[in-house]
Amino acid sequence: MNHERSRDLYDRALSVLPGGVNSSVRATQPYPPFVARGDGAHVVDADGNRYLDYVMGYGPLLYGHDAPEPVQSAVQKFASEGPMYGMPTEVEVEHAEFVARHVPSVEMIRFVNSGTEATVSAVRLARGYTGRDKIVVMQGGYHGAQESTLVAGGPENPRPSTPGIPPEFAKHTLPIPFNDPAAAEAVFEEHGDDIAAVLVEPILANKGIVMPVDGYHQRLRELCDDHGSLLVFDEVITGFRVGGLGCAQSTFGVTPDVTTFGKIIGGGFPVGAIGGKAEIIERFTPAGDVFQSGTFSGHPVTMAAGHEYLKFAAENDVYEHVNRLGRRLREGVEDLLEDRAPEYTVVGTDSMFKTVFTRDAPGSFEDHCEGGCRQRDSCPRFDACPKTGADVAAAETGRWERIFWQEMKAQGVLLTANQFESQFVSYAHTDEDIEETLEAYKTAL
Numbered sequence: 438m439n440h441e442r443s444r445d446l447y448d449r450a451l452s453v454l455p456g457g458v459n460s461s462v463r464a465t466q467p468y469p470p471f472v473a474r475g476d477g478a479h480v481v482d483a484d485g486n487r488y489l490d491y492v493m494g495y496g497p498l499l500y501g502h503d504a505p506e507p508v509q510s511a512v513q514k515f516a517s518e519g520p521m522y523g524m525p526t527e528v529e530v531e532h533a534e535f536v537a538r539h540v541p542s543v544e545m546i547r548f549v550n551s552g553t554e555a556t557v558s559a560v561r562l563a564r565g566y567t568g569r570d571k572i573v574v575m576q577g578g579y580h581g582a583q584e585s586t587l588v589a590g591g592p593e594n595p596r597p598s599t600p601g602i603p604p605e606f607a608k609h610t611l612p613i614p615f616n617d618p619a620a621a622e623a624v625f626e627e628h629g630d631d632i633a634a635v636l637v638e639p640i641l642a643n644k645g646i647v648m649p650v651d652g653y654h655q656r657l658r659e660l661c662d663d664h665g666s667l668l669v670f671d672e673v674i675t676g677f678r679v680g681g682l683g684c685a686q687s688t689f690g691v692t693p694d695v696t697t698f699g700k701i702i703g704g705g706f707p708v709g710a711i712g713g714k715a716e717i718i719e720r721f722t723p724a725g726d727v728f729q730s731g732t733f734s735g736h737p738v739t740m741a742a743g744h745e746y747l748k749f750a751a752e753n754d755v756y757e758h759v760n761r762l763g764r765r766l767r768e769g770v771e772d773l774l775e776d777r778a779p780e781y782t783v784v785g786t787d788s789m790f791k792t793v794f795t796r797d798a799p800g801s802f803e804d805h806c807e808g809g810c811r812q813r814d815s816c817p818r819f820d821a822c823p824k825t826g827a828d829v830a831a832a833e834t835g836r837w838e839r840i841f842w843q844e845m846k847a848q849g850v851l852l853t854a855n856q857f858e859s860q861f862v863s864y865a866h867t868d869e870d871i872e873e874t875l876e877a878y879k880t881a882l
């Protein structure tokens with residue numbers, strides 16, 4: 438493969454864009470493939486190389502790079518007729534009605550422009566609604582680039598995880614390990630009356646994909662109920678990906694008070710949203726007193742794309758297709774690992790997948806959770822399957838990034854470049870693509 442044009446473009450980019458990119462994860466080594474165009478499940482780079490793509494925009498592209506026809510025509514119509522007004526439109530009402538009809542926790546919704554903006558607004562809303570300051574987050578959880586959640590350490594010593602955030606801000610955030618009910622109980626015991634919300638991804642999806650252990654979310658629900666705190670599910674990545682149109686909350690049977698959305702809900706355009714019980718969401722201005730506003734919020738092109746995206750999924754075999762291929766891929770990788778690297782762990786659910794390069798696990802796959810770790814406690818591999826963000830971080834991250842990812846790319850398969858980010862199967866992927874991908878895994882593992 439020739440990469441001259443990507444290299445030259447990166448050279449230029451480094452002079453005018455910090456790190457040569459507009460979002461940190463994109464700066465892959467030695468230089469990222471600059472994309473010229475997408476084509477179904479593939480992307481073509483500036484040098485004409487064609488890759489099977491599992492990055493899928495880091496989550497939004499449920500259909501791959503060719504949106505269904507109704508999405509494309511809606512986008513064109515709304516882009517050419519507007520593209521935006523700063524006044525309400527019918528399409529945002531339709532999109533809100535659709536989401537409220539399908540997602541258990543949502544009666545009302547406010548649309549914004551990114552997942553980050555959604556979590557920022559959700560935290561402000563929870564604080565305004567409860568009159569309390571503290572929020573509980575999961576270590577290794579990700580809620581976008583925002584002040585209240587870029588916090589490391591534990592409940593006793595929270596500290597900003599990046600320069601630029603005053604330590605005083607971090608004091609109001611209490612990070613605990615995911616999947617550890619005792620740690621959640623302890624933090625409520627100590628701070629219960631001051632906790633506005635628990636903010637949790639139903640599945641840790643930005644740290645290797647970690648499924649919840651049995652009963653974990655139910656316990657968080659009880660603790661929030663007992664202490665008058667809000668349970669906020671960050672479904673920016675799992676929303677309309679895991680659990681189909683009901684989202685991950687329908688899979689786990691736990692209804693949060695507030696849900697944040699992003700990615701798929703905008704049909705490939707910039708989006709975020711905060712949904713939940715009307716009584717809570719109506720605290721946003723102008724219905725209530727918690728300030729929230731945005732020039733581009735409810736952008737007609739985004740609303741039209743998102744609405745047609747979800748409608749198409751409701752009327753076609755979309756989730757059946759992507760979930761079947763996701764499972765086939767995860768099972769296929771497990772078969773390869775059994776011979777080649779039984780210490781590694783396949784994680785993921787529905788159309789999400791990743792292989793975590795864990796350092797030890799039983800040599801056998803007998804009686805294991807097939808098609809990705811389910812945290813079934815009778816599984817012989819249960820103890821080795823990552824439970825927390827720290828477990829994923831302890832894996833062979835360097836090997837993934839420096840060797841494995843590069844080899845997959847050389848074979849024409851684009852995965853996410855670090856050990857932490859999930860990968861996605863789209864509606865454009867085929868059984869043949871999965872076969873080809875497994876062949877590449879066979880060579881690279």
Ligand SMILES: *Cc1c(COP(=O)(O)O)cnc(C)c1O
Nearest residue numbers: 551552553579580581673674699
């Ligand atoms: C992607 C993501 C975000 C941030 O969304 P942006 O649109 O990138 O700001 C927040 N939370 C979760 C769970 C995400 O996956």
